[in-house]
Amino acid sequence: MFELKKGAxxxxxxxxxxxxxxxxxxxxxxEWEEAGPTPKPxxxxxxxxxxxxxxxxxxxxxxxxxxxxxCTMGPCDxxxxxxxxxxxxLKTQKARLVTIACCVGASAHTAHARHLVDHLIxxxxxxxPIDLGPDVNVEAPVMRTVVGIKPKTLGDLREALxxxxxxxxxxxxxxHIGNEESYIDYxxxxxxxxxxxxxxxxxxxxxxxxxxxxxxxxxNTPLVDTGFGIVDRSKPTIVVVGHNVMYARPISDxxxxxxxxxxFEVAGxxxxxxxxxxxxxxxxxxxxIYYQLRVIRAGLADIVVSDEQCIRxxxxxxxxxxxVPLIATSDAAxxxxxxxxxxxxxxxxxxxxxxxxxxxxxxxxxxxxxxAPLVAEAVFRKHGGERKYRFFExxxxxxxxxxxxxxxxxxxxxxxHSLRVDQGMAHAQKTGDVSKLAKLEEICIxxxxxxxxxxxxxxxxxxxxxxxxxxxxxxxxxxxVGRGPIQDTEIRKVGQPIVFGQIPGVIAAVGxxxxxxxxxxxxxxxxxxxxxxxxxxxxxxxxMDIGMIKDEEGRTLYEKYPGNFDAGGLVNVGSCxxxxxxxxATIKIxxxxxxxxxxxxxxxxxxxxxxxxxxxGFSWGPYSHKAASIATGFNRLGVPVVxxxxxTKYRRAYIGKPWKKDRWWVYDIKxxxxxxxxxxxxxxxxxxxxxxEAIVQLARLCIRPNDTSAGRQIKLTHYIELHQKYYGDLPDxxxxxxxxxxxxxxxxxxxxxxxxxxQYGWKIDWEKKKIVEGPIRHYDAGFNPTIVEEVYEKYxxx
Amino acid sequence: MAVTKEEKxxxxxxFDIADIQVSRESTAVKPKIVANMIKRAKRxxxxxxxxxxxxEKLVDFAVKFAEKxxxxxxxxxxxxxxxxxxxxxxxxxxxxxxxxxxxQDEEFQGFDGQGNYDTVIFLGFLPYYLSRMLSSLKHFxxxxxxxxxxxYQPHAKFSFTNLTKDRELYHxxxxxxxxxx
Ligand code: SF4
Ligand code: SF4
Ligand code: SF4
Numbered sequence: 001m002f003e004l005k006k007g008a009x010x011x012x013x014x015x016x017x018x019x020x021x022x023x024x025x026x027x028x029x030x031e032w033e034e035a036g037p038t039p040k041p042x043x044x045x046x047x048x049x050x051x052x053x054x055x056x057x058x059x060x061x062x063x064x065x066x067x068x069x070x071c072t073m074g075p076c077d078x079x080x081x082x083x084x085x086x087x088x089x090l091k092t093q094k095a096r097l098v099t100i101a102c103c104v105g106a107s108a109h110t111a112h113a114r115h116l117v118d119h120l121i122x123x124x125x126x127x128x129p130i131d132l133g134p135d136v137n138v139e140a141p142v143m144r145t146v147v148g149i150k151p152k153t154l155g156d157l158r159e160a161l162x163x164x165x166x167x168x169x170x171x172x173x174x175x176h177i178g179n180e181e182s183y184i185d186y187x188x189x190x191x192x193x194x195x196x197x198x199x200x201x202x203x204x205x206x207x208x209x210x211x212x213x214x215x216x217x218x219x220n221t222p223l224v225d226t227g228f229g230i231v232d233r234s235k236p237t238i239v240v241v242g243h244n245v246m247y248a249r250p251i252s253d254x255x256x257x258x259x260x261x262x263x264f265e266v267a268g269x270x271x272x273x274x275x276x277x278x279x280x281x282x283x284x285x286x287x288x289i290y291y292q293l294r295v296i297r298a299g300l301a302d303i304v305v306s307d308e309q310c311i312r313x314x315x316x317x318x319x320x321x322x323x324v325p326l327i328a329t330s331d332a333a334x335x336x337x338x339x340x341x342x343x344x345x346x347x348x349x350x351x352x353x354x355x356x357x358x359x360x361x362x363x364x365x366x367x368x369x370x371x372a373p374l375v376a377e378a379v380f381r382k383h384g385g386e387r388k389y390r391f392f393e394x395x396x397x398x399x400x401x402x403x404x405x406x407x408x409x410x411x412x413x414x415x416x417h418s419l420r421v422d423q424g425m426a427h428a429q430k431t432g433d434v435s436k437l438a439k440l441e442e443i444c445i446x447x448x449x450x451x452x453x454x455x456x457x458x459x460x461x462x463x464x465x466x467x468x469x470x471x472x473x474x475x476x477x478x479x480x481v482g483r484g485p486i487q488d489t490e491i492r493k494v495g496q497p498i499v500f501g502q503i504p505g506v507i508a509a510v511g512x513x514x515x516x517x518x519x520x521x522x523x524x525x526x527x528x529x530x531x532x533x534x535x536x537x538x539x540x541x542x543x544m545d546i547g548m549i550k551d552e553e554g555r556t557l558y559e560k561y562p563g564n565f566d567a568g569g570l571v572n573v574g575s576c577x578x579x580x581x582x583x584x585a586t587i588k589i590x591x592x593x594x595x596x597x598x599x600x601x602x603x604x605x606x607x608x609x610x611x612x613x614x615x616x617g618f619s620w621g622p623y624s625h626k627a628a629s630i631a632t633g634f635n636r637l638g639v640p641v642v643x644x645x646x647x648t649k650y651r652r653a654y655i656g657k658p659w660k661k662d663r664w665w666v667y668d669i670k671x672x673x674x675x676x677x678x679x680x681x682x683x684x685x686x687x688x689x690x691x692x693e694a695i696v697q698l699a700r701l702c703i704r705p706n707d708t709s710a711g712r713q714i715k716l717t718h719y720i721e722l723h724q725k726y727y728g729d730l731p732d733x734x735x736x737x738x739x740x741x742x743x744x745x746x747x748x749x750x751x752x753x754x755x756x757x758x759q760y761g762w763k764i765d766w767e768k769k770k771i772v773e774g775p776i777r778h779y780d781a782g783f784n785p786t787i788v789e790e791v792y793e794k795y796x797x798x
Numbered sequence: 799m800a801v802t803k804e805e806k807x808x809x810x811x812x813f814d815i816a817d818i819q820v821s822r823e824s825t826a827v828k829p830k831i832v833a834n835m836i837k838r839a840k841r842x843x844x845x846x847x848x849x850x851x852x853x854e855k856l857v858d859f860a861v862k863f864a865e866k867x868x869x870x871x872x873x874x875x876x877x878x879x880x881x882x883x884x885x886x887x888x889x890x891x892x893x894x895x896x897x898x899x900x901x902q903d904e905e906f907q908g909f910d911g912q913g914n915y916d917t918v919i920f921l922g923f924l925p926y927y928l929s930r931m932l933s934s935l936k937h938f939x940x941x942x943x944x945x946x947x948x949x950y951q952p953h954a955k956f957s958f959t960n961l962t963k964d965r966e967l968y969h970x971x972x973x974x975x976x977x978x979x
Contacts, residue, residue: 060898060934061938065820066822067821079821080821081937081938412962413815418813418814420962651930655895657903657906659907689847690848692878693875723891727878729890731890732889
């Protein structure tokens, strides 16, 4: 039999006709699992699931503007729910905007993945096997569940990528004028494209793990240096910034080859830094995105290499002012710079060192690897190895700057955090004490908005940084290198306690750094849960900031808590694209622990997660579109997300109404009945204002309908304790979660029974200390909930 | 009577200059008007926010509102200092985000089951966070919203002006509201 192989064929008989066979579908691959109902879903395949979710978790809208100016028929006044010239109303327009935001986020990760995969296939070939370590057999849980494939090689990732790209384009299409009429359907599209985002992220991270040999699901990855004060200032320093390690990696390769890695400092900002440390543990992390202006203005960099996403749009300008040359590498951010791909290395180096060009666009990773160190060394020498902070020439210049302030408050009225710069300045003017200004440094995101409106042209960022000079410059910490996926064996171990509730929850702290409070608040929040033996998972900027905060004994959370996915563990999965391992872990619980099939079986898995897996996402400082799509992707998977107060600016939330009793129901597969349940969890996306509120909301949203009595008791104990500690009293809704006396915290059982009787009118058999009447439902050990009709039918059949 | 060009009150300028193209801007009001509106309300509700944890003065004022019989929904942990002062908030657990969602539902019967609120007063919030919630209430409900924080809130129906510069004036205004209740 003639067998088709991959490649191009010319058929002799048919002139000028050639046939290209792309992927040859192998039989074995077809058989790994029976295909579920929704492999490679389009917009409609999971619409029913979305509508079920959204009926319970109603979209909430908080418009930023009363107007719309998305097209030339407008601008339109949409206030008080008027309609625009295109016929759209305010809610639908906001849902459309959220959909656009999620498309932006999803395409950021997916384009990043495409970049990587195409490049890596060229470098390593498409047959490079996907091997994520011996303990990872479920290698790509998101891809398996959503796309319905089980990728074996780098080349296989393209199939998932093509699916995601197609869906992103389709959803983006729907935001054009005259398309969708229903805000619920826009939300469904936002959920859809955000699910695609998790596929994009998974592709990107798997590709870089296998090609670059990043840690493969290792719990005990090394600790690397983090913070502003990490670099040895007597060495040339290369600063990489952005979200794609593909361009930065050759720098460390080149230096290793030359045997000169120890003569340089390679430190980075944001996720490229994260991923550099996964590649080479000699690399260091300055910090997250908001350290860009700080690092550049401080004169810490001898060269800056930028790639894509989360880079300041005035990076070149900032570098120019500080006399630091810039290499832009990604086509996503060419920065108006001349393309020097064809130039010889020496010519590029010369142009940058001499200052003939302030920066270059060089999208050739290998060349970047050579150019960056050569330029860094030459620039370093040019300065005579002299490395002074450049915020101000000297102390008197600093003082003079402060004296200029007239307390007009323009800065305060412009600052995203409304920071009281005026008060800090006034206090310093009067007393000479800059401590009030120093305090602002911990909340200031160095965005620079204030400087533009200051009528006195005060370099406010510099003043704030200089005021906290000693702390800032000595800030060093440790971050655990991103480990990538969670092992199957770890899942096997914790699957049951998570589903049954003995591990009270998984808190996933991910996202950007727009904290409403000092940076250390993220550590305070997470430590509360680590001490209580929740599993804490982290990634991206949150993971970096955690590494910068030390306790009184000088230890960071990474030094105090182990890196394994288990009770009391602090797991850093890695950069933003590594978030897919967090959604992947929840999927793996359904698969490895509960044996639920994954292949094209999204709704069943999401339903499983919603009803059973007490995982909650947390983004204390969200701001990017990527954070929007990451969170929305978690929501579709049944994972609630708590965001900090800036998160309200996404304009949309998903908030259920616990008092609407008819909204809280499930089908019980065991009793074959529709059962009314407690409102758990009662929101899918909700913003909190303070760290106290964050802690309490995270604990309460870990409660799931399927908790066993032992599990519910533990979850309720933590929730009640935290509520009492931070809110001063019992929660308003604790009784809603009580199904029997066994659910009650042991220590408070008697007292709580009394309250149930007196305040809520429940009937208690005091002799047996039993609840006779009152709960929304009684506990049944065989309870088997689902809100998906098809899942109900599947498991009740026969 | 809205605040006009009177010396005593600073201008109602947006706290975040880039914030908001607003079609209907909040009316900046004097304390007496606030008091009258609260008195006229059938179902007033005071919602307190997380800034009570940082500012003892705000707690003092919230306690006085409670003493005047205004029910309090405490958010963000602001229940704690209130409870310590003997106040019993009618809601402690829900976030401002959640409460705003509830208020928009015609079926919401309040935290006591007696019906939805017609006038809601906000005290002690991060300005940008409150701003979004006020926007939501403005577009999607008929509720009278009154912001009595130190920032002018353009999305509220009624708001104090910008008083951040003059805390004494701010406090005296809150005092005046209370005296007139
Ligand atoms: S998209 Fe619609 S609402 Fe927006 S400006 Fe155009 S016509 Fe007006
Ligand atoms: S640089 Fe800092 S102080 Fe200035 S506006 Fe931004 S966050 Fe506020
Ligand atoms: S804008 Fe400038 S002058 Fe005005 S308060 Fe701020 S720092 Fe001072």
